[in-house]
Amino acid sequence: MYRRRLLEKTLSVTEKTFPVTVITGPRQSGKSTLLANYFRKRDHSFISLDDPSVRARIMDDPHGFLGGLSRPVVLDEIQYVPEIASYIKIYVDRDRKPGSWFLTGSQQFSVMKNVSDSLAGRAAILTLPTFQLKERNDVKMIEDFLAGSSYPEPAVNRKIDRRIWYSSYLQTYLERDIRALLNITGMREFEQCLRLLAARTAQELNYSALAGQIGVSVPTVKRWVSALESSYIIYLLPPYYNNYGKRVIKSPKVYFYDIGLINYLLGIADTATLLNGPLAGALFETAVVSEILKARFAGGVKPELYFWRSQGGLEVDILIVEKGKVFPCEIKLSSSIKPKFYENLLRWHELSGQKGGALITNSRDALPLPEGIRNIHWKEL
Numbered sequence: 001m002y003r004r005r006l007l008e009k010t011l012s013v014t015e016k017t018f019p020v021t022v023i024t025g026p027r028q029s030g031k032s033t034l035l036a037n038y039f040r041k042r043d044h045s046f047i048s049l050d051d052p053s054v055r056a057r058i059m060d061d062p063h064g065f066l067g068g069l070s071r072p073v074v075l076d077e078i079q080y081v082p083e084i085a086s087y088i089k090i091y092v093d094r095d096r097k098p099g100s101w102f103l104t105g106s107q108q109f110s111v112m113k114n115v116s117d118s119l120a121g122r123a124a125i126l127t128l129p130t131f132q133l134k135e136r137n138d139v140k141m142i143e144d145f146l147a148g149s150s151y152p153e154p155a156v157n158r159k160i161d162r163r164i165w166y167s168s169y170l171q172t173y174l175e176r177d178i179r180a181l182l183n184i185t186g187m188r189e190f191e192q193c194l195r196l197l198a199a200r201t202a203q204e205l206n207y208s209a210l211a212g213q214i215g216v217s218v219p220t221v222k223r224w225v226s227a228l229e230s231s232y233i234i235y236l237l238p239p240y241y242n243n244y245g246k247r248v249i250k251s252p253k254v255y256f257y258d259i260g261l262i263n264y265l266l267g268i269a270d271t272a273t274l275l276n277g278p279l280a281g282a283l284f285e286t287a288v289v290s291e292i293l294k295a296r297f298a299g300g301v302k303p304e305l306y307f308w309r310s311q312g313g314l315e316v317d318i319l320i321v322e323k324g325k326v327f328p329c330e331i332k333l334s335s336s337i338k339p340k341f342y343e344n345l346l347r348w349h350e351l352s353g354q355k356g357g358a359l360i361t362n363s364r365d366a367l368p369l370p371e372g373i374r375n376i377h378w379k380e381l
Contacts (some may be wrong), residue, residue, distance in 0.1 A: 002037045003135055003156060005030065007128050010300035011038065014124035015099040019092045022103045022115055025128035026232035026257065027173055030152045031104040034128060035074050045069040048076045055081050062087045071100045078114075079105040085118040092122050106177065106231065127297040129232060129290075130258050131155050133381055142333075142362050143271040145378060146283050149260030150290075166264035173231070181227050189214050193224050197234060197254055198265040202282035202289075204251045205236065225254075232257055235293060240306035240319050240326075253307055255286045257293075262286065284333035284378075288360050289318060291381040292329075308348070316348050328357040335362045342373050 007023075011034075014021045023031050036046065047069070049055055058065045058081060066073075066087055078084055088101055103115075103123075115123055130150035138155055139145050151169070154160045174187055184190055192214050211221045228234045236252040256262050262283065268274050274283065289305070296303035304321035308328075320327040328348050332341050337359065345357045349371055356372040364377050 001156075002033065003030075003131070003152065005034050005128065005135060006132060006295075006298035007034065007126060007300075008038065010126060010298065014126065014300070017098055018122070018124040019096045019098055020088065020101040020103065020119055020123035021099075021126060022105070022119070022123050023126045023128050024105050024232075026130065027106045027177070028151050028153060028169065029128050029130050029232070031106075031128050032076050033152070035076070035102055035104065039072065039074065042072075043070060044072045044074060046074045046076065049080045049084075050077045058084065063090075066091060071097070072102060073100065074102045074104075076104050077106065078103045082114040085114040089118045089122065092119070096122070124300070126300055127232075129294045129297055132294045132298065133291055133379065139379075142284075142378070143275065145287055146259055146274055146280075147263065147268075147271050150258045151260065154260065162260060163264065163269075166261060170264075173233075177231050178227055181231070182223060189216055190224055193221060194228065194233075195265045197225075197228070198256065198262045199279075200254060201256055201262055201279075202285040203253060205254045206251065233261070235290070237289065237305060237307050237318070240308040255289045255293075257290050259283060259287050259290070281333045284362075285317060285331045288331045288378060288381065291378075292318065292320065295381070310351075314344055314347055316344055326352065326354060328354075329360055330357075331360045333362060337361065337363055337365050337367065337369070337375055342369060345373055346371060 011021065023035070025031050032048070039046070047054060049058070062084065075084065092101065115125065131152055132150075133139055133145075136150070136155055138148055138158075149155050149162055154162050154165050174191070178184060178187070178190065193210060196210055196213060205225070207218050207221050207225070211218045214221070225234070225236075229236055233256065235255045235257060237255060238252045239250060263269075263274065266279070268277070274280060293303050293305060296305070306319040306321065307315065307317060308319055309315040316328045317331045318329045320329065328345055330341060330345055334341070341359055341361070345359075348357070349355055358373065359369070359375045360378060360381070361375060362378060363375060365375055367375070369375065
């Protein structure tokens, strides 16, 4: 059964205002399913470029193929034929009717490069990540939040063996995306890099340390990290630039979009190990940051999210910038509220001159906190 996506509301807006809508996102996030359901009651053309024979037909006569399609047209997986964007531009310039072309792609770099070159000003760019909490009904308790999968298939189908699913997903991803993007012949070191990043989720990214552990150069690790980011496996949270407290931190923090993938990579198989282990806090922080990030994507806007750390070690986990205002949040895996949890928020108030903010916790306490700070239970994200 189809699970409605929050991005559909934004899609209904871009359909009325842009001739082209591009939806990017990780493999298996539901891009094809979303568009197939969105147009299920309307006449349209749905073309999957995953089929080599279809790709061959298009490139043999692109004008003849595209010109014969009834609008709206859905072209699925355009990363396989990125040059098709230049042909779509020709049709758009002839007729800029909104809602004519819908493109999906799983490789942000190749898709966006061609969109930027050919469809600038003509296309709305949307991102469909894996499920948000509001799109799932399998998350009841904190154990589900930290042990489940946000990929649609394993989240919806309880009969799927997640260990086998993630193993197959990674093999497909590594073979089809990473080899194509980086032209890697040996994948062992890359897989080692991925597992080391999983163990460092919610930490500052140290390229030199990673390169030293793997035995490769720093530029190589940077290429790998860029590929993981462009294919929506990881997200790099940048530091916030200001003069508050002489901030000197320049490295981003690394987060994964999906907690289930981290658990698979690190071999965490039971909730007791997960909740009581040394990574519990980092996993909770990762899950929360992922939810905040996905909510911004659902609204069709580029996320303005940061972290902040001063020279003296004062840190705020995440800063959400919206309409010129900065909303600071501290993330704590705790079922109770303690004054020390919001000490850094109060210090941020002193330095920035801005009040408010939030604790994001496992507590449902609604007790009043100082200076406009409020507690938010993770299920309210």
